[in-house]
Amino acid sequence: MEFQNLLIEDKNRIRYITINRESKLNALNRDTIAELHTAFANAFSNKAIGGIIITGAGQKAFVAGADIAEFADLDTESASRLAKENQAKVFDLVANGSKPVIAAINGYALGGGLELALAAHIRIASTTAKMGLPEVTLGLIPGYGGTQRLSKLVGSGKAFEMILTADMITADEAYLVGLVNYVVEPGEIIARAEALLNKMLQRAPLALAAAIAAINAAGAPDGFDIEIAEFGKCFGNKDTKEGITAFLEKRKPDFRGE
Template sequence: MPNYNNLLVEETDGILYVTINRPKALNALNQETMGELEALFGSDYASRKDLKGVLITGAGDRAFVAGADIKEFLGVAAAGSGKEMATRGQDVFFLIERFHAPVIALVNGFALGGGCELAMACHMRVATEQARFGQPEVNLGIIPGYGGTQRLNQLIGKGKAIELTLTGNMLDAAEAHRIGLVNYTLPAAEARAKAIELLQTIGTKGPVAVAESIKAINAYYASSDFEEEAAAFGRASGTKDFAEGAAAFVEKRKADFKGE
């Protein structure tokens, strides 16, 4: 089994259990973690046709993934490479969305920004009652860049997606379930059991049929404009507003945006 620095990976009865293991950083997605997800889904397990599925969760009891690494974002903005960062993140999450076996996000706390985008890239989402969801990038003067503007539309519809993206408001688990962002919301112990049950049930079906179903359903959304999202992320990441928003986040103060 491959070794990772930020992922804990175990396999039991054909199910791969992946834990994003940066609890002190609320499991924030830095570039090293993105690289490990890329390796896991893109090469390390991509040829494992015997897998029944994958369950992704976050270490600890506070966060699934609380977002991306903001300090890394500041470096990206300074280098003027926001579009490239967004495109790379999208490509990693495409590997998850297009994985041949079902991938379930077990959301056990905050799923914000890149964490919400990661959960949405998975085929299904099972949430614990303490889970919280949101795309708060506007609070930093930036936009979702890892597929959030596209997949949020797909899952909950345009009107609600615009509301959540522009306000940056968080949803609790019950509301996320009500609007279709998650498949199930349950107490913590029951949520994990439900996710495993789903993967075990799918694991009894024809593997080729499962893989082809994933391809066919994804094909419906093939015209979504992820490229425009990456370009818009790049433009926003080069603004003074983003530099101010990110600095305010790090310094734990309210941002003073100028529209520049």
């Protein structure tokens, strides 16, 4: 597929997805959402891809929000349908994906942009990044998982503050509250994401997928049951047998994603 709003590069088992709407501060419109769905779905199903880094074009914005012009004609029913469909197509797809996703937040991550970063498994921010959920200034609330995922990451108190005031926070503040994993200089953000992802790609791919599923279930009523089930499923994998054997033989394992 030829993308109009994304730049895609596959290199050394990493898929790089760059939202390429720099003149619009990489805002998420319908077409970009559709392309993100295709790019992520393909990456998750492609055995040659081990993980994904997502970022925004330019230095100003990761994603500065949704395209608000597309909200103008929505009513209660159509807005609910839009939120449900887009959550499923992109935000839930990313969060529940079988491969690690790192968001390289290179500038403003606001509204739907921050929600996209929240859906990723790890977030790395540049020192110039600013993050926020300003929807209440439009008479709205976050509709792509922001109220849920932000609360899980930073706690309900900080989530209430950020969402109800609509204030942006700096990268350093985001690090202090656990919203991002690292803060680096702008020119170092992709290299840091690559280093972290390459370390993960040395591990067993099916174990990574199982770990993502179990971590996502944290706090759910059946969270422990899901962890137990994923743990048990690992013993049906060839990689698990290889990992245990390699450990006992004091050698590096040769994981094949089987």
